[in-house]
Amino acid sequence: ICRGFSSSAVRNVVIKNVTIIGGGQMGAGIAQVAASTGHSVTLVDTNDDILQKAVKGIEGRLKRVVKKKFADKPEAGEEFVQKVLQNVSTSTDAASAAQSSDLVLEAIVENLKIKQDLFGQLDKVAPAHTIFASNTSSLPITDIASSTNRLDRFGGLHFFNPVPVMKLVEVIGTSATSQDTFDSLLNFSKKLGKTPVSCKDTPGFIVNRLLVPYMLEAIRLHERGHGSKEDIDIAMKLGAGYPMGPFELGDYVGLDTVKFIIDGWSAADPSNPLFAPSEMLNKLVAEGKYGKKSGEGFYKYK
Ligand code: NAI
Structure with missing residues (x-):
């Protein structure tokens, strides 16, 4: 048949x-x-x-x-x-x-x-x-x-x-x-x-679900005045064995992309504190400081 x-x-x-x-x-x-x-x-x-x-x-x-x-x-x-x-x-x-x-x-x-x-x-x-x-x-x-x-x-x-x-x-x-x-x-x-x-099929799958909140936590730690960007990056490279620190990684990925992802998750699940927006990140993106690709993000690039 x-x-x-x-x-x-x-x-x-x-x-x-x-x-x-x-x-x-x-x-x-x-x-x-x-x-x-x-x-x-x-x-x-x-x-x-x-x-x-x-x-x-x-x-x-x-x-x-x-x-x-x-x-x-x-x-x-x-x-x-x-x-x-x-x-x-x-x-x-x-x-x-x-x-x-x-x-x-x-x-x-x-x-x-x-x-x-x-x-x-x-x-x-x-x-x-x-x-x-x-x-x-x-x-x-x-x-x-x-x-x-x-x-x-x-x-x-x-x-x-x-x-x-x-x-x-x-x-x-x-x-x-x-x-x-x-x-x-x-x-x-x-x-x-x-x-x-x-x-x-969950937000961020595996890698970004862990990585994006980690980057946001690093920014929050810095916003609270609990560590300089440079020290946080050094700490995660030498203490956790990561090839890049979270600020270097954010600049590499593109801060506009990081913001786009976190804003999407935050809209879908506003009560999750891991998805909370960051003032510092929002300000950098508003100023066009997207990271490596625009010449400046958390750091300046030649
Ligand atoms: P891109 O901007 O470098 O490339 C997108 C390309 O798609 C452009 O060449 C554009 O002309 C073309 N395009 C747009 N609309 C189209 C359409 N309707 N029909 C045919 N072509 C069209 O973007 P990228 O970075 O390659 O990202 C593409 C996708 O991959 C996005 O969904 C992004 O979320 C995802 N992605 C990006 C990663 C990254 O690190 N850049 C990593 C993993 C996934």
Whole structure:
């Protein structure tokens, strides 16, 4: 009996063809890693200039990697770079790219409505087996997935910046994500050479849920006059073995991003003291002092 292509017929999708939407910092990094590990990647963004810049960036980073890795065999290195680049194509048409993809992974602007609109459209054209995933840092996967009819084939794949260097991927399952989908996402992460951890769809997943309140606590400690920024950073590096102190880390991540995350959580759960806003953080962001990228945050940069 033919019952059509129901979701229960979709089992253990092996992810080979990948569409990555958003060719910015994260999307280009994910595309690089996926292409380097033999996946066929279509990178999508809003215009060709951005896409060309993203591919140039991928090429530059690959060349730096092979310079070290293939130091004594430069031809093999060049061959590897060309092979990886052949695995990457670009498009400004997400819908047509999605039609031949096993996975559509989104790394566009952190805006719920825009992500919902994107997946809502793609849901109508993507094959039944195609898994959708978001790289969001702060939005609930459940909310993003709600614009689609493939809740069982929707999850989160949260990468870390810079993607080619950072080993971790948080794999997020909602209450509706099927075990097959979750397993496919875990396997895909391993194929990328990453180490996946399993997360629930809760604010900040694992890493940011611990890291953001920690950064806020450091700022509060400083606001109370209980330690200088420099001393707190030194203390956490030498006393806790962290590679960066909390103020250095905030400047590296971007204080606007830290504020955006904490404001979102605070709006959703205002009674949680760990999510309380910080006057110092708000003031720095209002002054355009976002950290390293703007030349000044808690510290000044050249
Ligand atoms: P970005 O600003 O560097 O890149 C976003 C790209 O998406 C831009 O090139 C933009 O042109 C494109 N874009 C925007 N709307 C689009 C649309 N409708 N269709 C196609 N392309 C579109 O941003 P970034 O830092 O790469 O972040 C992307 C996502 O990854 C966000 O959801 C963010 O929360 C998440 N993320 C960011 C991390 C970070 O450290 N920057 C870490 C982990 C997750």
